[in-house]
Amino acid sequence: MSDIDQIHDDIRETQAPARQETVNNRKAKIVKKATRLFIKKGYAQTTMRDISKATGINLGNLYNYISSKEDILCLSFETYHDPAMEWLQREGILDIEDPKEQLQKALHQLLIMIHDVTSDVLMMYRETRVLPPKFLKIVLKKEGDLVAFFEKIIARGVEKRVFHVRDPFFAANMLVFQLSLYPLRSWNLKRYSREEFLSLSEETILKAVIPDYT
Amino acid sequence: MSDIDQIHDDIRETQAPARQETVNNRKAKIVKKATRLFIKKGYAQTTMRDISKATGINLGNLYNYISSKEDILCLSFETYHDPAMEWLQREGILDIEDPKEQLQKALHQLLIMIHDVTSDVLMMYRETRVLPPKFLKIVLKKEGDLVAFFEKIIARGVEKRVFHVRDPFFAANMLVFQLSLYPLRSWNLKRYSREEFLSLSEETILKAVIPDYT
DNA sequence: ATGCTAAACAAACGTATGTTTTATTTGTTG
DNA sequence: CAACAAATAAAACATACGTTTGTTTAGCAT
Numbered sequence: 001m002s003d004i005d006q007i008h009d010d011i012r013e014t015q016a017p018a019r020q021e022t023v024n025n026r027k028a029k030i031v032k033k034a035t036r037l038f039i040k041k042g043y044a045q046t047t048m049r050d051i052s053k054a055t056g057i058n059l060g061n062l063y064n065y066i067s068s069k070e071d072i073l074c075l076s077f078e079t080y081h082d083p084a085m086e087w088l089q090r091e092g093i094l095d096i097e098d099p100k101e102q103l104q105k106a107l108h109q110l111l112i113m114i115h116d117v118t119s120d121v122l123m124m125y126r127e128t129r130v131l132p133p134k135f136l137k138i139v140l141k142k143e144g145d146l147v148a149f150f151e152k153i154i155a156r157g158v159e160k161r162v163f164h165v166r167d168p169f170f171a172a173n174m175l176v177f178q179l180s181l182y183p184l185r186s187w188n189l190k191r192y193s194r195e196e197f198l199s200l201s202e203e204t205i206l207k208a209v210i211p212d213y214t
Numbered sequence: 215m216s217d218i219d220q221i222h223d224d225i226r227e228t229q230a231p232a233r234q235e236t237v238n239n240r241k242a243k244i245v246k247k248a249t250r251l252f253i254k255k256g257y258a259q260t261t262m263r264d265i266s267k268a269t270g271i272n273l274g275n276l277y278n279y280i281s282s283k284e285d286i287l288c289l290s291f292e293t294y295h296d297p298a299m300e301w302l303q304r305e306g307i308l309d310i311e312d313p314k315e316q317l318q319k320a321l322h323q324l325l326i327m328i329h330d331v332t333s334d335v336l337m338m339y340r341e342t343r344v345l346p347p348k349f350l351k352i353v354l355k356k357e358g359d360l361v362a363f364f365e366k367i368i369a370r371g372v373e374k375r376v377f378h379v380r381d382p383f384f385a386a387n388m389l390v391f392q393l394s395l396y397p398l399r400s401w402n403l404k405r406y407s408r409e410e411f412l413s414l415s416e417e418t419i420l421k422a423v424i425p426d427y428t
Numbered sequence: 429a430t431g432c433t434a435a436a437c438a439a440a441c442g443t444a445t446g447t448t449t450t451a452t453t454t455g456t457t458g
Numbered sequence: 459c460a461a462c463a464a465a466t467a468a469a470a471c472a473t474a475c476g477t478t479t480g481t482t483t484a485g486c487a488t
Binding site: 261262263273274277282283 | 444445446447448449450
Binding site for chain 1: 256257258259339340343344354357358361379380381383384385387388391392395398399401402403405406414415417418419421422425426
């Protein structure tokens, strides 16, 4: 953003605070609608004209709210990436003493959250390549943090001899990957209800970590 | 292909059989080079001019060997999809009596094969959406067949009380999905050598299926 | 009411794309 | 060598795209 633009924004903020709300609303609306299009048609196949039509906002006018098409994709990623980690921290998962309960609770919640945004996760897997390098780095960092989070839980469980895995880091990677099973394979898993799927997922994952898990 | 083109091809085949060889070679070369570009830049971001440059074949001339850009992508998918199933049948995996050995052997080979085409698998996950519907159906069918293959093995093992899983179909889906762990997560798994990775993968997967696996 | 400013809009710009065409060269065959 | 199809090269074509521009509209402060 140029200095001129920055000044522009400052003025907008101070002069018309009432409008700022709607500006952000519009921006959010654009991202939301565009995300649905990216999911349905793919990023490259979605045109700014599509987004204009879907939002009802004039093509040129879109650029008053977002700076580029790529920008929309980045905003879309931001929407979905943070809530998981936020939940884990808000819920105080790290403070749970029993490793088994700790893992189970974290796993359960993440499976639910991801299941609810199945198609969005699929889109993100597909379009990660399009992200600008700087933003991509941030996204991978966040994903790495999630793995590290589970690694810590697993390592502690191993120390306490509750879990049994040879390599906590590897186990954490596998676990986090499994979280995306439904988004990436839903075409072959439609026969399961949400609850069936969650239960089967949890059971299978925990069995790989906890000896004699039933 | 129009009738005119068909006649064209017939002439070529009868009149210059020596060249037919090179025609197929060229086609394969185009697919191979294009695949590398799709991997590096993505399908949409790869232009026919890129492919022309990479193959050294003139832009217009490309269309003597392939019918469209989309066609190249389909051919690319075909290259990678069949070998796995072929190997499983050639090696007579289905004839192995011991379920544990059977599963272990199939799993091991597939992990190796996939590990060797890591970036190709990643590309396919990303670009599946671009395939024409008819071709997409074929691809998903083949993928479903692989799952069914493992489902059969697992179900037999459960019957024989060698394996213990609640739902063989689900277990098979999870297993096949795990095969793609490295392609989809290699950015976070670089620390492992190929052998380390294979060993850890096999161990973790088998532990979810076989009680008391060590 | 008036002047100012951000929002909205239609049109246009420049470029890049997949594909086709046309003209020329090459290589094989009778 | 002559004839002719195949292969090549370059240019052209039509269109679709992301983004910008110039102008008009509408709301708010004075």
